[in-house]
Amino acid sequence: MKKPKILNVETIAKTRLFEIEQLDLEFSNGIHARYERLKGSKRGAVLIVPMLDDDTVLLIREYAAGLHRYELGFPKGKIEGDEHILDAANREIQEEVGYASRKLDHISSITLAPGYLGHTTHIVLARDLYESTAEGDEPEEIEVVPWHLSELGKLMSRDDFTEARSIAALYMVRDLVRG
Numbered sequence: 001m002k003k004p005k006i007l008n009v010e011t012i013a014k015t016r017l018f019e020i021e022q023l024d025l026e027f028s029n030g031i032h033a034r035y036e037r038l039k040g041s042k043r044g045a046v047l048i049v050p051m052l053d054d055d056t057v058l059l060i061r062e063y064a065a066g067l068h069r070y071e072l073g074f075p076k077g078k079i080e081g082d083e084h085i086l087d088a089a090n091r092e093i094q095e096e097v098g099y100a101s102r103k104l105d106h107i108s109s110i111t112l113a114p115g116y117l118g119h120t121t122h123i124v125l126a127r128d129l130y131e132s133t134a135e136g137d138e139p140e141e142i143e144v145v146p147w148h149l150s151e152l153g154k155l156m157s158r159d160d161f162t163e164a165r166s167i168a169a170l171y172m173v174r175d176l177v178r179g
Contacts, residue, residue, distance in 0.1 A: 095136030
């Protein structure tokens with residue numbers, strides 16, 4: 001399919017975290033339409049699945065402002081400047097879980113709501129962990145919660161484990177570890 005022609009792009013709102021763009025488009029059939037999208041960072045973000053062993057992942061519990069509650073998920077964060085994906089992943093797990101990794105693998109890149117959100121998350125598996133901390137930008141200490149992949153059903157039934165990126169990453173890693 002032929003992509004629509006972008007006739008005009010205008011920023012209609014901008015905050016510290018978000019930029020909303022309005023796009024005027026012309027589709028190949030001649031129809032004109034106006035779309036709005038949240039513009040993401042060019043480099044995206046990393047979501048890291050730190051594994052203590054072949055059955056234990058490290059989740060974090062942190063405040064989720066969008067839902068105004070605490071949510072379990074994997075460590076994640078923005079890729080800074082010209083930082084490599086794996087370097088960003090190692091930095092984030094040091095800041096959020098107190099470990100670094102000797103073996104990092106970029107296993108996938110996913111989008112979330114691509115119809116209106118231009119954001120890519122790079123999923124990284126971190127193994128061969130060792131204790132190492134770095135100062136992060138979180139306003140409070142993050143709780144680290146070890147979880148066994150063998151208890152995946154129990155995790156999926158929790159009301160505080162709902163983030164789609166973490167769920168997708170968990171299933172990808174489980175399947176990868178099982179071979």
